[in-house]
Amino acid sequence: MVLADPVPWQPHVWRSELRDAVASPAELGHMLGLPLGDLENGASAGFPLRVPRGFVARMRWNDPSDPLLRQVLPTAEEQEPVSVLPDGTRFSVDPLHEKDFARAPAVIQKYRGRALLIATSACAIHCRYCFRRHFPYEDHGPDRREAALATLREDSQITEVILSGGDPLVLTDASLGRLIRGLDEINHVQRLRIHTRLPIVLPSRITQDLLDVLDSTRLRVVIVAHANHPHELDADTARAFACLARIRGSTLLNQSVLLRGVNDAAPTLCALSERLFEQGVLPYYLHMPDAVLGTHGFHVTQARARQIHDAMGERLPGYLLPKLAREEPGEAAKTVLA
Numbered sequence: 001m002v003l004a005d006p007v008p009w010q011p012h013v014w015r016s017e018l019r020d021a022v023a024s025p026a027e028l029g030h031m032l033g034l035p036l037g038d039l040e041n042g043a044s045a046g047f048p049l050r051v052p053r054g055f056v057a058r059m060r061w062n063d064p065s066d067p068l069l070r071q072v073l074p075t076a077e078e079q080e081p082v083s084v085l086p087d088g089t090r091f092s093v094d095p096l097h098e099k100d101f102a103r104a105p106a107v108i109q110k111y112r113g114r115a116l117l118i119a120t121s122a123c124a125i126h127c128r129y130c131f132r133r134h135f136p137y138e139d140h141g142p143d144r145r146e147a148a149l150a151t152l153r154e155d156s157q158i159t160e161v162i163l164s165g166g167d168p169l170v171l172t173d174a175s176l177g178r179l180i181r182g183l184d185e186i187n188h189v190q191r192l193r194i195h196t197r198l199p200i201v202l203p204s205r206i207t208q209d210l211l212d213v214l215d216s217t218r219l220r221v222v223i224v225a226h227a228n229h230p231h232e233l234d235a236d237t238a239r240a241f242a243c244l245a246r247i248r249g250s251t252l253l254n255q256s257v258l259l260r261g262v263n264d265a266a267p268t269l270c271a272l273s274e275r276l277f278e279q280g281v282l283p284y285y286l287h288m289p290d291a292v293l294g295t296h297g298f299h300v301t302q303a304r305a306r307q308i309h310d311a312m313g314e315r316l317p318g319y320l321l322p323k324l325a326r327e328e329p330g331e332a333a334k335t336v337l338a
């Protein structure tokens with residue numbers, strides 16, 4: 001359902017929801033009727049549990065294998081020293097070699113024409129499979145913003161800037177506005193892409209001020225959201241996307257990560273595509289999970305991934321079938337597997 005006249009959220013709601021995110025496994029367990037305790041707590045050193053209450057509300061009561069819960073709950077499995085799986089997959093701290101592609105502090109460029117700007121290290125939610133969970137954010141801080149903008153200014157081949165993180169929408173409207181105005185002034189930049197999980201995990205982030213910031217740039221705005229399971233989409237995400245759709249010339253896309261025990265089944269992913277479309281969003285990528293240390297529990301083999309994607313192709317119209325892709329360091333684009 002695309003709402004005809006969607007109302008953005010009041011300005012301060014998201015900040016308090018962000019502060020109020022659940023950070024204790026015991027509390028999460030209490031909310032879900034599950035005995036979650038110390039084991040999980042000890043396992044999360046350096047990357048603690050963090051999940052907004054609105055996202056918890058979409059989890060099923062008393063179900064330890066709930067697909068939304070699995071995305072956020074630290075487990076002992078993460079601490080196992082697994083570095084290689086039977087199918088040959090090797091796990092490391094930086095499997096994408098992002099360090100080799102940093103052109104300046106906070107600017108990562110791998111592909112022609114588009115550069116990625118690490119806008120912040122903060123996220124509203126901590127996803128256990130996150131490929132940047134070991135990222136050295138301290139070397140790419142916002143204090144280096146001027147240097148980052150200078151790098152983008154000097155390279156006239158860059159026509160698209162991708163705001164990433166962390167989650168760029170965790171920035172305040174004022175800070176985001178300053179950044180976007182800086183990009184707006186660079187003549188060769190035409191498109192502003194924002195990779196964000198906030199319309200899904202903290203839909204109240206969509207305020208009138210945010211819409212005004214995005215509406216007042218000459219850059220074409222592309223929002224790439226990140227939902228992995230149809231249960232993540234509800235009336236609030238519909239409202240958030242309906243608001244974002246009213247930004248002049250905006251395009252709304254979604255990328256998902258294929259995760260064992262979360263969404264590794266064709267019917268689930270077909271339902272996700274259909275629900276995204278109902279909310280005005282087109283599926284873009286279905287990513288193979290990156291082989292980041294501590295995430296082997298989510299790993300899906302390429303053979304299985306192709307099988308799932310083929311089965312989706314038999315059921316979905318072409319425009320609702322995301323590209324199954326994997327990131328290989330050094331390639332000119334993401335590798336499309338199917």
Ligand SMILES: *Cc1c(COP(=O)(O)O)cnc(C)c1O
Nearest residue numbers: 108109110111114115116162334
């Ligand atoms: C994924 C990625 C992009 C975007 O690639 P598209 O195929 O255009 O979506 C750009 N830069 C980096 C560093 C990336 O990892």
Ligand code: SF4
Nearest residue numbers: 123126127130166197
């Ligand atoms: S929101 Fe994105 S960057 Fe943040 S933890 Fe999740 S996957 Fe990682």
